[in-house]
Amino acid sequence: YLSQSGTIRADSTADVETKKTPTARNRVFLRRLVCIHQRRILSNIRLSQNQIHKPFEGIHPYHAIHAHQINLPIAIGKALQQADLKLTDLHGIAYTRGPGIAGCLAVGATAAKTLSISTGIPLVAVHHMQAHALTPLLTSDQPIRFPFLSLLVSGGHTMLVLVNSTNEFKILANTADKPIGLAIDKISRALDIPWPEGPISPGSALEKFVQQSHSEVKIEPLPVALRTGPSVFSFCGLQTATVRRLHPLSTVDEKRAIGKEFLNAAFAQLERKISYWFKQLDHLYLSGLVISGGVGSNLILRSRIKTLLETIDPKLQLYIPPVELCTDNAAMVAWLGLDKLNRGVLAGMDDPVLAKWSIEDAEEEGHHQNIPTTIS
Numbered sequence: 001y002l003s004q005s006g007t008i009r010a011d012s013t014a015d016v017e018t019k020k021t022p023t024a025r026n027r028v029f030l031r032r033l034v035c036i037h038q039r040r041i042l043s044n045i046r047l048s049q050n051q052i053h054k055p056f057e058g059i060h061p062y063h064a065i066h067a068h069q070i071n072l073p074i075a076i077g078k079a080l081q082q083a084d085l086k087l088t089d090l091h092g093i094a095y096t097r098g099p100g101i102a103g104c105l106a107v108g109a110t111a112a113k114t115l116s117i118s119t120g121i122p123l124v125a126v127h128h129m130q131a132h133a134l135t136p137l138l139t140s141d142q143p144i145r146f147p148f149l150s151l152l153v154s155g156g157h158t159m160l161v162l163v164n165s166t167n168e169f170k171i172l173a174n175t176a177d178k179p180i181g182l183a184i185d186k187i188s189r190a191l192d193i194p195w196p197e198g199p200i201s202p203g204s205a206l207e208k209f210v211q212q213s214h215s216e217v218k219i220e221p222l223p224v225a226l227r228t229g230p231s232v233f234s235f236c237g238l239q240t241a242t243v244r245r246l247h248p249l250s251t252v253d254e255k256r257a258i259g260k261e262f263l264n265a266a267f268a269q270l271e272r273k274i275s276y277w278f279k280q281l282d283h284l285y286l287s288g289l290v291i292s293g294g295v296g297s298n299l300i301l302r303s304r305i306k307t308l309l310e311t312i313d314p315k316l317q318l319y320i321p322p323v324e325l326c327t328d329n330a331a332m333v334a335w336l337g338l339d340k341l342n343r344g345v346l347a348g349m350d351d352p353v354l355a356k357w358s359i360e361d362a363e364e365e366g367h368h369q370n371i372p373t374t375i376s
Contacts, residue, residue, distance in 0.1 A: 045075050045078045045079045045082065047071040047074070047075050064101065064103075064104055065101075065103040065104055065106075065107060068104055068107040068108070069107055072107060072108070072111055073111075076111070087115065087119050087121070088119065090119075090121050091121065091122070091341070092121060092122050092123075092124055092337060092338070092341045093112050093115050093116045093119075093121050093122070093123050093124065093337075094112070094123075094124040094125070094126050094333055094334055094336070094337025094338075094340070094341075095108050095109050095111070095112035095113075095123070095124075095125060095126065095333070095347075096108060096109075096125075096126055096127075096128050096131075096333055097109065097125035097126065097127065097347070097351065097353055097354055097357070098127065098128065098353055098354030098355060098356070098357040099127075099128060099129070099156070099354060099355055099356055099357045100128060100156070100353075100355065101355065102353055102355040105353035105354075105355070106353050109125075109351075109353050113349055116349075117349065122341060122346050123346060123347045123349070124337040124340045124341050124345070124346060124347055125347035125351055126333045126336050126337050126340065127336075127357060127359060127362035128328075128333070129152055129157055129159075129359045130169060130336060130359055130362055131332040131333045131335070131336045132150075132152050132154075132292040132293055132332060133150040133152060133161055133163055133169065133290060133292060133359070134163070134166060134332070134335065134336055134339075135290070135292050135321040135325055135326075135331075135332040135335070136290050136292075136319035136320070136321055137166075137335065138321075138325075138331060138332065138335040139321045139322060139325055140319055144287060144288075144317075144319060145287040146163065146164055146165055146287070147162060147163060147164045147165075147284055147286055147287070148163055148286055148287045148288050148289065148290060148319070149161065149162060149163070149172070149274070149277060149278065149281075149286060149288075149289045149290070150162075150163050150289070150290040150291075150292065151270065151274065151289060151290065151291045151292075151293075151296070151305075152292055152293045153179075153180050153181060153270070153291070153292075153293045153294075153295035153296055153301075154179060154180075154181045154293030154294045154295055154296075154328075155179055155181035155182050155185060155203075155294060156179055156181070156182075157175070157179050157181075157293065158174070158175040158179045158180045158181070158233045158235070158270075159171055159172075159173060159174045159175065159233075159359070160172045160173040160174075160273055160274065160277060161359060162277075162281065162284075163290070166336070166339045167339075167343070167345075167362075169359045169360050169362075170360060171358075171359065171360060172230075172231065172273075172277050173230065173231045173232060173233055173273045173277070174231070174232070174233065175232075175233040175234065175235070176228065176232045176233065176234045177234055177235065177236035178235055178236050178239070179235070180233070180235050180266055180270070180295055181203060181293070181294055181295045182235075183235040183236070183238065183239045183266065184202070184203040184206060184262075184263070184266070184295065185201070185202040185203055186239055186243075187206060187239060187242055187243070187259060187262050188202035188203060188205055188206040188209075188259075189202060190242070190243050190246060191206070191209065191246070191255045191258070191259050192255075193205045193206060193209050201294060201327075203294065203295060203298070204297070204298075206259055206263070207263075207298050207299065207300060209255075209256060209259055210256050210259040210260040210263060211300075212256065213253055213256035213257065213260070219245065219254070219257045219258060219261055221261060221264075221265070222238060222241055222242060222245070222261050222262060222264075222265040228269075230273060230276045230277065230280075233269060233270075233273065234269075235266060235269075238262065238265055238266060238269075239262075242258060242261075242262045245258050246258060263298075263300060263301075267300065267301050267304050270301070270305075271304065271305070271308050274289065274305070274308060275308060275312060278312050278313070278316070279312070286316070287316070287317055288309070288316045288317030288318060288319055289305065289309060289316065289317075289318055289319065290319045290320070291305060291318070291319070291320045291326075292320075292321060292326055292332075293326065293327075294326065294327045294328070296320060296321075296326040297323040297326040297327060302318075302320055305318060306318050
């Protein structure tokens with residue numbers, strides 16, 4: 001990804017992201033912040049790699065890396081051209097250092113470091129999941145008060161995080177086996193929903209699939225993981241139980257009912273952890289909940305969590321980015337890059353990409369330096 005952000009003074013950062021998870025796609029964005037409360041996208045360049053991965057019914061790392069190497073230079077040029085900007089207009093370059101597939105991360109890191117060295121523009125390394133957790137600071141019309149909880153749900157992660165500031169995160173619950181997004185994609189394929197064309201993911205296809213049923217097919221509720229405790233998510237058993245319900249003679253309506261029941265059970269588990277931790281942390285006067293990550297674009301989940309928060313405390317706010325910023329995107333990385341640039345947390349040219357990187361440890365990896373001009 002490449003994104004460019006600026007302020008009233010036209011100060012700016014560029015962001016290069018090439019993170020890959022089993023459900024991610026290659027997108028490139030170039031964007032500018034006109035001012036702190038007025039945001040405008042100058043260009044939005046997206047290069048899809050779906051056709052490359054379609055035969056594998058998922059992301060093939062080798063082909064993803066190769067496609068990144070081809071597409072990234074093209075996308076950078078198109079993004080700058082469409083926005084009518086030059087590299088010299090930028091005041092910072094941010095890239096995703098991790099977590100993700102190392103080879104894909106390395107393509108973006110190399111591009112960002114090359115741009116930084118050739119132009120002298122400061123370099124910032126961003127944690128992908130921290131960027132997801134803070135996206136509403138960019139998209140919300142109203143200021144968001146710390147602390148708040150953030151539910152990060154994607155093909156690579158499922159975690160509930162306490163966010164105390166832009167650089168202080170504490171994991172409250174994490175997945176013990178597979179992420180919810182990966183389980184959703186597996187069920188989508190088990191139901192034989194065709195690999196979608198364009199930007200629609202298997203998870204989005206499943207959401208649309210279950211909503212198209214108008215029959216009264218009833219199935220026995222799927223088991224919900226009850227023994228995992230408040231700090232553990234688990235979706236492996238639910239996935240296995242769902243697949244066992246299927247048989248070669250299942251009708252389309254039966255498949256829709258099974259898919260719907262799977263989503264109900266998966267989302268119910270999320271709801272229980274959220275409810276537990278809001279009650280446990282009542283003394284912190286949490287402002288609300290952020291939902292981000294690819295699964296956060298699911299409208300069924302959004303509706304259920306909204307109802308849940310109203311039940312817990314009507315004062316709690318639900319912060320959800322627009323759908324295009326729920327999934328992996330460059331805007332969120334550039335936004336966090338601006339914050340790190342302001343605090344003088346810069347990246348070193350010898351910093352390796354990190355395939356595994358805890359959201360709690362990201363700040364320790366930065367190199368603090370004095371930046372003469374504050375970017376906002």
